[in-house]
Amino acid sequence: MTAEKIDTLVVGAGQAGIAMSEHLSREGVPHLVLERNRIAEAWRSQRWDSLVANGPAWHDRFPGLAFDDxxxxxxxxxxxMxxxxxxxAAQIAAPxxxxxxxTRVRRCEGRPGFTVSTSQGEIEAQRVVVATGPFQVPSVxxxxxxxAGLLxxxxxxxxNPGQLPEGAVLVVGGGASGSQIAEELQRAGRRVFLSIGEHYRPxxxxxxxxxxxxxxxxxKWDEFRPQAKKRHVAFAVSGYDGGKTVDFRRLGHAGIxxxxxxxGCDDGVLRIADDLAANIAEGDRAYLEVLAEADAYVARNGLDLPPEPEAWEMLPDPACIRAPLRSLDLAAEGxxxxxxxxxxxxxxxxxxxAAFDETGQPLHRRGISAEPGVYFLGLPxxxxxxxSFIYGCYYDAKYIATHIGVQRMYVAYEKT
Structure with missing residues (x-):
């Protein structure tokens, strides 16, 4: 059977894939977007019922379409979302x-491009854009x-809380997901433990x-003056409950x-690191740094934005932060x-x-990979x-589409 042929194949029809399609169309690049489920499937089936976007509607969107409702x-x-x-996708007639x-992408032998194996046959593409995003396989x-006898x-x-068996719940993770789920469970009447590590809390x-x-x-989106930071630190900000600052002291006072x-875990008893005070302090430092930079920006530009002195005030430490637990007996705590x-x-x-380094991480610069013709989009x-945000991947897609357009120009060149 003859393989279907396309100039550029985009894998994934989430925010990255749809953005890529728009910019490829603007460059006049014939392309096809493949999605194993439905458009924006992660928003549908990999999110809890009450989830909302982390950014407001005026920001978490593409330039070409506003939320009208x-x-x-x-x-x-x-x-x-x-x-x-x-x-x-319908507005831009994305293919x-x-x-x-x-299921597999490999370079063609003896000719340019890639052979792409799919659940519906093979496709040959001159270029492949990997737009599968950062949320691929759950890390547990x-x-x-x-x-251990628990879920x-x-x-x-x-x-939602109703899907869980009776008993207390331990949520591990202090980012937007962990903090929001913990608060939802506590409001539903559950006893909740929330284990947090290092985090960035603006x-x-x-x-x-x-x-x-x-x-x-x-x-800060562009980090023109980047500061040394560790990778994979949880980003503790969410739009939950109308949008409010994640405050672990407030959660502690609420009963979490x-x-x-x-x-680690030894015979059903968790070992808890002695790092809670340090992590809370580092989160406070990041929070206060943003306030100070914001005040300086307002003063420097003469903006009429009213002061907010209460934002600088910290709640007193709840008991769980003053005297943090160093172990948790799961059975004893129910x-x-x-x-x-x-x-x-x-x-x-x-x-x-050949698009990966020795650790298996994508090897690229601004999404242009070490394997000519392979691109990554939507990664942190x-x-x-x-x-990895809606705002950012749209403009990253534009850069990659421009690069693809230039490469097509080279391939099409003929000496006269």
Whole structure:
């Protein structure tokens, strides 16, 4: 059977794939977008029921389409986000083919391009854009044995409090997912333990501007003056409950037992690191740094944004932070469920090309990989802090599409 041929194949029809399609069309590049499920599937089936976007509606979108049915300062629900990308794909007439899984990509022999094996046959493409995003395979630490007699699920499998068995719940992870799920469970009447590690905790909003706005005007999306930071630190900000700053002291006072990092498990008893105070202090430092930079920006530019002195005030430490637990007996505390809000890892086993370093991480510069003709889009820090967010991947896609256009020009050149 003759393989279908296309200039550029985009794998994935989430925010990255749809953005890529728009920019490829603008460059006049024939292309096809393959999606193994539905458009924006992660928003539909890998998120809990009450999830909302982390940024407000005026910001978490593409330039070509605004939300017309919700206030710009609100945080769109997950179903609305999925519909947004469906609407956008229709608006730009994106050539998306759903229900097709890519199982292998390898370079063609004796001719340019790649052979792409899919669940519906083979496709030959001159270029392949990997737009599968950062949320590929749930990452669950092998800490608590599966024989521990309790339910263990990743945050991507959590939907609502009603799905969980009776008993207390341990949530592991102090980012947006962990903090939001912990608060939802506590409000539903569950006893909740929340184990957190190192995290970056900015204000949700300050002086009548959302943090996404401050990220832009202070240069933090682009990090023109980057500071040394560790990779994979949890980003503790969310749009939950109308959008408010993640405050672990507030959660502690509400009845959630905040713990340090979960290090190990011995016969059903968790070992908790002695790092809670240090992690809270580092989160405070980041929070206060943003406030100070924002105040300086307001003064420097003479903006009429009212002061917010209360934002500088910290709640007193709750008991769980003043005297943190160093161990947690799961059975004695009646813990029936552990939710691992511990992020995701990459799964590029299907991509059999020379585009990875010795550790298996994508080897690229601004998404242009070490394997000519293969591109990555939507990964964390692809270009800058914004790259895995809706705002950032749109402009990363533009850069990659421009590069593809230039490469096509070289291939088409004929000496006269």
């Amino acid at each position: 919700i206030p710009p300062e609100s945080f769109p629900a997950k179903e609305r 999925a519909r947004y990308f469906e609407d956008y 998306v083919r759903t229900g097709v899984e890519v 630490p092998k800490i608590v044995p599966e024989t 263990q699920i990743h945050s991507s499998a959590y939907r 204000p949700r909003a300050y002086r009548q501007r959302d943090y996404c706005w401050w990220l832009g005007v202070l240069g 037992t905040v713990l340090g990092l979960t290090e 813990v029936g469920t552990i939710i691992w809000a511990t992020g995701f890892r990459f799964d590029f086993g299907w991509l059999q090309v 820090e692809l270009t800058n802090r914004a790259s």
